[in-house]
Amino acid sequence: MKTVSIGVIGCGSIARNRHIPEYEANAHTTIQAVCDLVKERAEETAAHLGAAAYTDYHELLKDESIEAVSVCTSNHMHAQISIDALFAGKHVLCEKPMATSAQEAEEMMEAEKSSGKKLMIAHNQRFVPSHVKARELIANGDLGKIFSFRTTFGHGGPEGWSIDGKDSWFFRKEEAFIGAMGDLGVHKSDLIQFLLGEPVTQVAAFVENNAKENITVDDNAVCLLRTAGGLIGTLTASWAYVPEEDNSTIIYGEKGTLRLEDDPVHSLTAHYTNGHTVRYELGGIQTNDADGQESSGVIDAFTESIVSDAQVPVSGADGKQALAVILAALASSERGQFVTIGKEGVQ
Structure with missing residues (x-):
């Protein structure tokens, strides 16, 4: 080989x-x-x-x-x-x-x-076992029609794991371009579009710096998203979630709800409207810590x-679509209005 x-x-x-x-x-x-x-x-x-x-x-x-x-x-x-x-x-x-x-x-x-x-x-995040399984369940119609979603990624900030600590480039706009939304939000932007199988086309957002001092990028963001098929939900990214990280996603459907990465044992839980619950132990989500976590894939x-x-x-086109949501969130926060993502990007 x-x-x-x-x-x-x-x-x-x-x-x-x-x-x-x-x-x-x-x-x-x-x-x-x-x-x-x-x-x-x-x-x-x-x-x-x-x-x-x-x-x-x-x-x-x-x-x-x-x-x-x-x-x-x-x-x-x-x-x-x-x-x-x-x-x-x-x-x-x-x-x-x-x-x-x-x-x-x-x-x-x-x-x-x-x-x-x-x-x-x-x-x-596309390779996380709970996310792979959730995409399969959604695609197979286990949840029926999808109504809404919420996805979040937050922790105490890159100073906790970056090699340069508080002096990290993550906090400087000229090098990072964007803060928590570029570090964490873009993960969830890609993930939610991967799970649902359709692109986000509209974004409204508050992208703020209200938790950390002496930085030139955002550290807290809350976004409202609409997909091409009309699904609506929220995406949040933060460097102010302490002491524990939150890397969870919830998908709400006609036949039930999927909870991803919000339980330390069961990385995916499916609650169905017929009263049936399935709990999956698929292994933990990876982190940036050198602590023996599973391979990212x-x-x-x-x-x-x-x-x-x-x-x-994960193609360049996939990366561009994930980035488009982040750029739209920035534009929305600056303009104070909904922003549409078209074929040529943010409009």
């Missing part, structure tokens, strides 16, 4: 706790090189892996033996690095949000098409798409 040579660009927490360990655990990948603007961080990571260390990603991309890269940098560099990597002949796994604008996302997709290489966006899926020359499970 083919072995894929990998370069990891960005050696912060998401690389150290997710991408790198999962590449190491995958029998079909080997990490050839790493890159980080902080020289010591790059060298330390490389020494652990027996890989080459770079501080300039352009130099890493010149290595023709590297077949694929993970882009694990601050948000504002996602698009440019991904585009450069694609044109350098590398397959790309890019962290979310894929870009800071619809135009950047489109340019990434064009680069994928022109280069003939693969672009996958690391929306890991992202690296394995990306690798499989390369080895088998198959379509990636």
Whole structure:
């Protein structure tokens, strides 16, 4: 079986706790090189892996033996690095949000098409067992007609796990572009559209900074969403949920309700109107902590798409649609009105 040579660009927490360990655990990948603007961080990571260390990603991309890269940098560099990597002949796994604008996302997709290489966006919540099962139940009609939903993702903030703590780029608009909505909300934007099988087309939102001081991005957001099929629900993202994280989703349907990731034992509970309840123990949802959590599934899926020359499970178009909801929420909050998402993005 083919072995894929990998370069990891960005050696912060998401690389150290997710991408790198999962590449190491995958029998079909080997990490050839790493890159980080902080020289010591790059060298330390490389020494652990027996890989080459770079501080300039352009130099890493010149290595023709590297077949694929993970882009694990601050948000504002996602698009440019991904585009450069694609044109350098590398397959790309890019962290979310894929870009800071619809135009950047489109340019990434064009680069994928022109280069003939693969672009996958690391929306890991699609691979969570409870979410996979819930999508199956919804698609099979177990809930009948879906009426509404609510999905949330909140914790105490990236200072609790980011490699730079309170000095993290997550808090600086020029590097992050957006705060809790880009860190957490985009996960749920992708998830709810994945679960329901239809895009969000209208958004109304309050996107605020009311919990943390001395930051230039949002830390609390509440959004009202409407899908193309007329389903309505809420999405919330927060860096002010303490002391416990909330990563739950509830789907309300004609024949019952699904509760996802709101019970420590049963990751999915289905309550049906006929009085029947089914509780699933499918394993816990992954976190960014280095605490032995289950694999996110992202690296394995990306690798499989390369080895088998198959379509990636989370495409650039998927990433762009998840980003569109976030951009619409920002626009709605700024304008004080509902915002529509059309074919060309936010209107």
